[in-house]
Amino acid sequence: MKNSSKLSRFIPMIDWIKNYSSGHFKGDLNAGITVGIMLIPQGMAYAVLAGLPPIYGLYASIVPLILYAIFGTSRQLAVGPVAMVSLLVVAGVGEIAEVGSDRFIQLAIMTAMGVGVFQLLMGLFRMGFLVNFLSHPVLSGFTSAAALIIGASQFKNLLGIDLPRTNYVHEILMGVFEKAAIIDPYTSAIGIGAIVLIIMIRKWKPTFPSALVVVVLGTLVTAGFGLDQQGVAIVGEIPRGLPSLEIFSFNLGDFQQLLPTILVISLVGYMESIAVAKAIANKHGYKVDPNQELVGLGVANIGGAFFQSYPTTGGFSRTAVNDQAGAQTGMASIISAAIIGLTVLLLTPLFYYLPMAVLASIIIVAVAGLFDAAEMKYLWKTDRKDLAMLATTFVATLALGIEEGILVGVVLSLIVVIYSSSKPHSTELGRLGETRNFRNIQRYPKAKTDRKVLIYRFDSALFFANVTHFQDRLDELIAARGDDLELVILDASSIHDIDSTGIHVLRDFIEDLQDKGIELYIAGAIGPVRDKLKTCDIIQEMGIKNFFFDVHDAVTTFYSEKNQHPDYEYSPLQTNS
Structure with a gap:
């Protein structure tokens, strides 16, 4: 039976001929x-x-x-x-x-x-x-x-x-x-x-x-x-x-x-x-x-x-x-x-x-x-x-x-494939009321943001073709916050892969934030991405405490450590979603 099954993969006629009827x-x-x-x-x-x-x-x-x-x-x-x-x-x-x-x-x-x-x-x-x-x-x-x-x-x-x-x-x-x-x-x-x-x-x-x-x-x-x-x-x-x-x-x-x-x-x-x-x-x-x-x-x-x-x-x-x-x-x-x-x-x-x-x-x-x-x-x-x-x-x-x-x-x-790969969708997230849900602020105008915290979601693999777009969007959003910004949360739930170029850019981004006195949390990173971050020592350099199961855990941890409350008076930068 096994040989017949293997043979039928290459000669599909075997499958239908053996069950053929009037x-x-x-x-x-x-x-x-x-x-x-x-x-x-x-x-x-x-x-x-x-x-x-x-x-x-x-x-x-x-x-x-x-x-x-x-x-x-x-x-x-x-x-x-x-x-x-x-x-x-x-x-x-x-x-x-x-x-x-x-x-x-x-x-x-x-x-x-x-x-x-x-x-x-x-x-x-x-x-x-x-x-x-x-x-x-x-x-x-x-x-x-x-x-x-x-x-x-x-x-x-x-x-x-x-x-x-x-x-x-x-x-x-x-x-x-x-x-x-x-x-x-x-x-x-x-x-x-x-x-x-x-x-x-x-x-x-x-x-x-x-x-x-x-x-x-x-x-x-x-x-x-x-x-x-x-x-x-x-x-x-x-x-x-x-x-x-x-x-x-x-x-x-x-x-x-x-x-x-x-x-x-x-x-x-x-x-x-x-x-x-x-x-x-x-x-x-x-x-x-x-x-x-x-x-x-x-x-x-x-x-x-x-x-x-x-x-x-x-x-x-x-x-x-x-x-x-x-x-x-x-x-x-x-x-x-x-x-x-x-x-x-x-x-x-x-x-x-x-x-x-x-x-x-x-x-x-x-x-x-x-x-x-x-x-x-x-x-x-x-x-x-x-x-x-x-x-x-x-x-x-x-x-x-x-x-x-x-x-x-x-x-x-x-x-079109190259262009789409180089400029994937990404967005700033805001909180919906008092829920655990964080959504695109362009699609959900009532989503609330805090001037001290930038939550950013990148909806693609992070690789050589789109790292410039990743960097430019984050630089734009960070510059709009000015000196008020204390924390960047990268929602990595949609990043399904990261290559060596992406690793280099992420490491440069971490160092840049450190120079500015801004913390970085990574939330929702899937297994294969975490494995690469671990292999290249980014998890060790950032500290496991900066990695979270989801955005809500990251936000909650930040405010509890600072003993602060969110300031939702900030008007987010209006960018394309």
Whole structure:
């Protein structure tokens, strides 16, 4: 049993397969067929978005799904091609090779291998925390801008006009405006009609395979009326057969050029996947392991690369459909992969007359949900600082480019983290009436203070990044008291750690107070902090009598030793809380 438990940590499939039942299979079968049918047109559309032939979208929907079902911890996550990753592939790989060329295809597959290796290593070394540097506002700003870029990139297929390949929305719109007179009427009618039909079907029944409906109708109309002879671009011949195992040669120079794209796809893909996986897991009352999710996605991408897959991750819309259709375990993904496998074996000739405009419509409707207007409205009401981060990332992505936009977002996130760490919340405390409670004088105006005693709370670890702020705030408060001040009480209950720099600053502060004839009491210090203060001899230098369980004990001791009473006539310095 112990060996089985250890093995299931690395192969989560063992946990659900040993308790598998006919009830599970019924839900998995329904979900697997539903998502498989949905993934056929979606996979081809996303491959086109990535600059690849449509068949590679189907290849990316077979092996990665099976491998994630074995190694992933989410029971409902639907892995496969997604719009965001497809855009990153065409943006990154397209800078190295001509889009659609054999070399481009080879590099896209190499990118999947690189993403898989990076995610696997992150998972094995438990480095999932790295994605915390992509804050939600930054990711929202990036995805909202990417939604516009993705949607605009499909105008050429939607309208039947030749536009330059670019990731700048304004250039695409200018091209559309210049060529408005030569928009193909048949192509635009099919594309816009498909968008309207998909939206109508989704409003009627969200789980119904609306994309497949427009694929079937678009193919029948194009073939029946010979619209391919009237200028409507079609998919054409799609190779039949399962993807073959291919061992491609590794080129260090290519890998170095692809590395920025690999890193961005690894982090963004994981963020998209873990967000939806956690949401679904919470709904069903189980937990996903973030680091094992990295392992699962990494193995899926590595295995997929050997079978001609470009990078994949968990998708929002497919996962929602998978859950609504009744998925209970990873078996649903395996069934979806089987559906795709049968399609590439037997049904690819049926897609010969599929209009490119239909694939464009599928992409446009899919990415419309990525534009996060709701988050923008929410941040406008609740946090303008985060809204500014979102807006900056959004504008940077549109103006500078995909990878540059996400880099700006990461740098912004780091700046906010550093700034917040260097200026943590701290405040002067006052006593509430005759109680034992001491609170922030800014939030509790009736809290009383004494001119002889300064009670200061610092709400963070005391370390190299914030010691200057700690010193400056105390100097400001002490200077405001003038010669009346006799005691400083440091409420250390919120200081959960202190580093060597913090120790040095605290020792300097103690010496400075001694020179001024002011005592220092430390109240509420937690165990790990007391241990460090003891190790560096501060407790010995101050004396154990200057350490107290809480602020009330410290205040009571001071007045009893001085045989004095509090003087609450002092008007505290008004500082930001």
